[in-house]
Amino acid sequence: MLGLMQDSPLLISGLIEFAARHHHDTEIVSRRVEGDLHRTTYAQVGARARQVANALDRLGLAFSDRVGTLAWNGYRHLELYYGVSGSGRVVHTINPRLSPEQVVWIANHAEDQVLCFDMSFLPIIKAAWSKCTTVKHWIALCDADALPADTGIPGLRSYEAWIGGESEQYAWPSFDERSAAALCYTSGTTGNPKGVLYSHRSTLLHAWGIALPDSLGISARDCVLPVVPMFHVNAWGLPYAAAMTGTKLVFPGAALDGKSVYELIEAEKVTMSAGVPTVWLMLLNHLKANDLQFSTMTRTVIGGSACPPAMIKSFRDDYDVTVLHAWGMTEMSPVGTVCKLKLKHLEMDPAAQLGVLIKQGRSVFGAEMKIVDPDGRELPWDGATSGDLLVRGPWIVSSYFKGEGGDPLVDGWFPTGDVATIDPDGFLQITDRSKDVIKSGGEWISSIDVENIAVAHPAVAMAACIAIAHPKWDERPMLVVVKKPGAELSREAMLAHFEGKLAKWQVPDDVVFVEAIPLGATGKMQKNKLREQFKDYRLPGA
Numbered sequence: 001m002l003g004l005m006q007d008s009p010l011l012i013s014g015l016i017e018f019a020a021r022h023h024h025d026t027e028i029v030s031r032r033v034e035g036d037l038h039r040t041t042y043a044q045v046g047a048r049a050r051q052v053a054n055a056l057d058r059l060g061l062a063f064s065d066r067v068g069t070l071a072w073n074g075y076r077h078l079e080l081y082y083g084v085s086g087s088g089r090v091v092h093t094i095n096p097r098l099s100p101e102q103v104v105w106i107a108n109h110a111e112d113q114v115l116c117f118d119m120s121f122l123p124i125i126k127a128a129w130s131k132c133t134t135v136k137h138w139i140a141l142c143d144a145d146a147l148p149a150d151t152g153i154p155g156l157r158s159y160e161a162w163i164g165g166e167s168e169q170y171a172w173p174s175f176d177e178r179s180a181a182a183l184c185y186t187s188g189t190t191g192n193p194k195g196v197l198y199s200h201r202s203t204l205l206h207a208w209g210i211a212l213p214d215s216l217g218i219s220a221r222d223c224v225l226p227v228v229p230m231f232h233v234n235a236w237g238l239p240y241a242a243a244m245t246g247t248k249l250v251f252p253g254a255a256l257d258g259k260s261v262y263e264l265i266e267a268e269k270v271t272m273s274a275g276v277p278t279v280w281l282m283l284l285n286h287l288k289a290n291d292l293q294f295s296t297m298t299r300t301v302i303g304g305s306a307c308p309p310a311m312i313k314s315f316r317d318d319y320d321v322t323v324l325h326a327w328g329m330t331e332m333s334p335v336g337t338v339c340k341l342k343l344k345h346l347e348m349d350p351a352a353q354l355g356v357l358i359k360q361g362r363s364v365f366g367a368e369m370k371i372v373d374p375d376g377r378e379l380p381w382d383g384a385t386s387g388d389l390l391v392r393g394p395w396i397v398s399s400y401f402k403g404e405g406g407d408p409l410v411d412g413w414f415p416t417g418d419v420a421t422i423d424p425d426g427f428l429q430i431t432d433r434s435k436d437v438i439k440s441g442g443e444w445i446s447s448i449d450v451e452n453i454a455v456a457h458p459a460v461a462m463a464a465c466i467a468i469a470h471p472k473w474d475e476r477p478m479l480v481v482v483k484k485p486g487a488e489l490s491r492e493a494m495l496a497h498f499e500g501k502l503a504k505w506q507v508p509d510d511v512v513f514v515e516a517i518p519l520g521a522t523g524k525m526q527k528n529k530l531r532e533q534f535k536d537y538r539l540p541g542a
């Protein structure tokens with residue numbers, strides 16, 4: 001016997017119509033590429049998303065056709081999210097930090113029909129357009145009078161001229177909620193990038209999941225500033241969850257330095273923010289250097305790579321901001337776990353609480369997880385045994401776009417490539433990525449543990465721990481360090497800093513100081529590049 005409840009599809013158009021009706025005057029504030037601050041509301045975003053939908057109909061785009069974007073976080077990007085997906089097309093966010101060749105490869109693979117870009121990315125488009133074989137329409141996300149005359153890009157139009165004459169009325173189509181809504185490519189640290197194709201259903205369920213109090217917990221009383229880009233797994237789903245909950249949004253545009261982000265947080269009374277650790281490092285440096293405090297921000301989501309415990313502690317003890325350490329990946333929409341204390345932790349002293357808060361957190365309902373040994377046998381949740389982490393659930397990938405790479409699942413579970421422990425309370429701790437883990441004499445050394453201790457040293461700005469081949473031990477850890485400007489630090493002092501914090505055999509064999517560590521398009525350290533750079537390095541005594 002089936003239940004007798006209505007069965008309306010979960011569609012992205014429903015989100016923006018809900019926000020436009022119930023939170024019509026809630027603001028969306030954007031720092032534009034032009035430098036000024038732009039203010040709009042959910043009612044206006046809804047109206048202009050309908051104009052986008054009409055404009056796409058006029059171009060003759062079919063159901064499921066892809067519309068590429070190369071854009072910062074801003075209101076026009078948000079309107080595209082809703083106008084493109086809501087009308088049944090697929091919004092394909094491209095990471096503008098990729099090289100023009102990679103942008104071409106991805107746009108061609110996705111078969112983008114339209115490409116909308118911020119003016120700051122005009123040089124990429126100029127280098128790429130003639131090789132993008134499927135793109136028929138080029139749209140610059142600017143006012144009509146900001147469009148340069150002689151770009152050489154055929155048929156280039158400004159976004160405002162493109163949607164300006166369209167009606168603000170549009171009957172959003174109803175269709176199968178499993179239809180494709182958004183496409184995002186993994187950063188492809190190994191091989192070509194692969195497309196992850198989100199559906200309307202997966203996007204809405206994920207939005208519900210992240211809005212829960214023990215996940216990101218956002219509401220109509222919040223003002224959220226996503227530093228995480230809308231081209232990086234849809235800004236972790238915040239643009240959807242914000243419409244679902246009527247949350248005010250503040251978009252930082254291209255200005256991601258500590259000073260600009262801090263000023264925006266203060267001026268707009270931001271209550272929560274979200275981003276990768278490298279961004280918060282810049283913000284914390286700015287706060288320290290200028291002796292500043294936050295007046296409204298109470299929490300910030302940090303994920304994308306491991307957040308060093310020293311950063312979590314500094315946010316809490318020096319700035320009264322709770323870090324929500326979160327873990328996930330492009331293939332997971334992206335959120336899998338978020339770290340929030342349970343009732344029983346509230347009685348603990350601050351030091352013991354910190355021991356919990358540094359973990360990547362508990363599963364959000366909808367993202368099931370398990371850890372297994374190399375033979376696929378499930379391992380215990382004892383907080384000590386580490387194994388390969390697998391996940392499954394309604395917002396986790398089942399197959400890559402166009403079946404690239406074959407079937408990624410193992411008995412219905414997606415192998416994350418991460419190595420983790422899970423404690424009896426369900427708190428996940430990522431010890432490493434399987435390709436970054438250091439295998440020394442049959443034992444594993446967590447590169448994340450080593451890096452976390454290194455960056456707690458006051459002279460260290462950034463640190464990466466990589467495996468170096470060793471004749472006796474197979475691999476041994478080496479630490480690559482970027483010093484803070486003007487700081488003094490010797491190899492010996494760095495190594496001495498590990499004493500008592502790690503077992504002797506886990507301490508790196510050597511330290512190399514460099515000017516910079518290569519960062520990938522999403523702000524993560526590219527340890528594969530460092531491994532390549534130091535592949536012939538000989539450790540002392542090896």
Ligand code: ADP
Pocket residue numbers: 186187188189302303304305306307325326327328329330331334360416417418430432433522524
């Ligand atoms: P990629 O970096 O492979 O392009 P993603 O941006 O999807 O792809 O990153 C996913 C990976 O980032 C995870 O598998 C994990 O290794 C790492 N990661 C994400 N969040 C965290 C975290 N909080 N702690 C440690 N690692 C993390």
